[in-house]
Amino acid sequence: MPETLNAAVIGVGSMGANHARVYARMAATNLVAIADIDPEVCERVARTYKATAYSDYREMLEREKVDVVTIAVPTHLHCQVALDTMAAGIHTFVEKPLADSIANSRIMIDSSHREEVVLAVGHIERYNPAVIALKQHLETGQLGKIYQIHARRIGPFPPRVQDVGVVFDLATHELNVMEYLANAGIHSIAAEVRRTLQNAHEDLVSGIVRFDNDIVGVLDINWLTPTKIRQLSILGEKGLFLVNYLTQELWFYENRSAVDKWEGLATAGVSEGAVIKYELERVEPLRAELDAFVDAVLHGYNGLVNGEEGLRAVYLAEQLLRASSERRVIDLPPYTPIPALHKDYDGTGR
Numbered sequence: 001m002p003e004t005l006n007a008a009v010i011g012v013g014s015m016g017a018n019h020a021r022v023y024a025r026m027a028a029t030n031l032v033a034i035a036d037i038d039p040e041v042c043e044r045v046a047r048t049y050k051a052t053a054y055s056d057y058r059e060m061l062e063r064e065k066v067d068v069v070t071i072a073v074p075t076h077l078h079c080q081v082a083l084d085t086m087a088a089g090i091h092t093f094v095e096k097p098l099a100d101s102i103a104n105s106r107i108m109i110d111s112s113h114r115e116e117v118v119l120a121v122g123h124i125e126r127y128n129p130a131v132i133a134l135k136q137h138l139e140t141g142q143l144g145k146i147y148q149i150h151a152r153r154i155g156p157f158p159p160r161v162q163d164v165g166v167v168f169d170l171a172t173h174e175l176n177v178m179e180y181l182a183n184a185g186i187h188s189i190a191a192e193v194r195r196t197l198q199n200a201h202e203d204l205v206s207g208i209v210r211f212d213n214d215i216v217g218v219l220d221i222n223w224l225t226p227t228k229i230r231q232l233s234i235l236g237e238k239g240l241f242l243v244n245y246l247t248q249e250l251w252f253y254e255n256r257s258a259v260d261k262w263e264g265l266a267t268a269g270v271s272e273g274a275v276i277k278y279e280l281e282r283v284e285p286l287r288a289e290l291d292a293f294v295d296a297v298l299h300g301y302n303g304l305v306n307g308e309e310g311l312r313a314v315y316l317a318e319q320l321l322r323a324s325s326e327r328r329v330i331d332l333p334p335y336t337p338i339p340a341l342h343k344d345y346d347g348t349g350r
Contacts, residue, residue: 165201185335
């Protein structure tokens, strides 16, 4: 494997164009080609980054020597496009969600194992400095026992998303991050969804999940809010952590009574204590994510969010929709979050 990889992007709309930009600027990659069915967009992005433009990605695969590729097409096309790129021996990065169903996710994972290529999934918040720092603080026990994780991902409706609703497009982010931070699997799910702006897919979901270690998770997600908010809070016996995904900020609100309790000064309770804002070095999560992808291709698995984790998020999304449809709490099989690449793992806990 060469130290400089030829990169390509299939689908250069909003997110795909950013992938093209990052590949063009990375020392380890050379952006050689892009493909998109919109000729005007394709030519513009190709011209900007001095790459070859293709209206048909299959022609691109035939003509170009590509080592790594990003797939940023509509979700229902992920499976077929990824099967084509992996069959060509290309290490493949798929924007989240991995696929539009558990079945297609498994097909893609099987192909990656068969072709012996890396399959990565764009769960970009895992590379947010605030999330990474929060995980480190939790592992030190700074929060003590964790009671609740509350995820709030709301904003206006994005017209570009037509083939899935908020559960697949947005909730998959939070479900993945929640299990990562809780270090435990979700064992039950309840949810309500609503279709307001469109009939085909839900644009609001409110969900309650419970983890194997008894943490309660709350999902507040919609495309109905006129301002974009991306926040996650974790409540525990020693206080509250608050993440702002957009500004990459991490705050800690101390429970003073818990501190006094540990010092033997008072009984258990809740009261306001110190407020700490952690100084974090801001990075572009997409750049960090693609750095990890390229490093995994060059040097082997490195904790990258891979196909198995992508499948798990799709599975949980399907269970959210099922819980709403059946109007009941759905119990899930036991699951332990693991750094995957286990060929016998199907993501569902079965």
